[in-house]
Amino acid sequence: MSLLLISSLSAFAQVSSEVEEVAMADTFRAEGKIYVVVALILLIFAGLIIYTVRIDRKISCLEREMNNLHD
């Protein structure tokens, strides 16, 4: 039982050490710089959404005007 446990633990350790070898932006994330990127993209996205909403409202306004003309 303990042998099984040890072997499974060592297998786990092996897997995790293999995983560590894959290069990821760990330092970049640890320094918190990723939040700058996230905030920047969210700002651009917010801008695009606000613009889309304004276009949506403008079209709604035109639709109302069009319907008033038809009456």
Added chain:
Amino acid sequence: MSSLLKKNWWKVITVILLVYTIIGGLLFEVPRLAILNETIRALFFHVPMWFGMLILLTISVVYSIKYLRAPSQMVDNYAIEFANTGIVFGVLGILTGSLWANFTWGTFWTSDPKLNGAAIAMLIYFAYLILRNSLDDEQQRAKISAIYNVFAFATLIPLLFILPRLTDSLHPGNGGNPGFNSYDLDSKLRLVFYPAVIGWALFGVWLASLRLRARVINQKINEKIEEQYNQPSESHTGLPAGHSV
């Protein structure tokens, strides 16, 4: 459908899902895989473009079939505007895929069945737009392009989903390459991937709905102009202005 497109609740859901996609897609933990490294996160943005395109083009072809069953200008409007937005998503899918390929495969384009299939499919849909613009008669344009759209959709599916699977492909999920299968099943990726697909697809529907409504307004304006154009011609018949015929 047309009243649903003007509702706001699903647009709010769209924005929430996409904000979640951006935050989760960049910050959540992802599987550590060689070659892909952090670019695995492109999955949340590149693949939803294709899902979005497929959903939009499916809506388009449904309306094209509807047109062939019962022709109306409104149904044709749906078909063209959902196709337009679908094509935009497809182009973004190709561009983002090409950029990603340059990082993982070392080249912007390779003669891969999935890539070439996607390129051919896009060309077929470009031809749909050209076909529409080359026909002047409105009813003829609507009818011929509805038929063409059905054929375009019928070639899109095998080009993207059947042919690449029959042969070897670098692209994950095709041929002998299990690719994403190993981490497609990863719940960490699914946590962001599914909301991303729904969010981007809904955003596509939103954009298509705006184009659709603008098109309807444009048609109403044209009708008005035609009415006014016809009215003075009646006065040329000799009747004094203001008389109703």
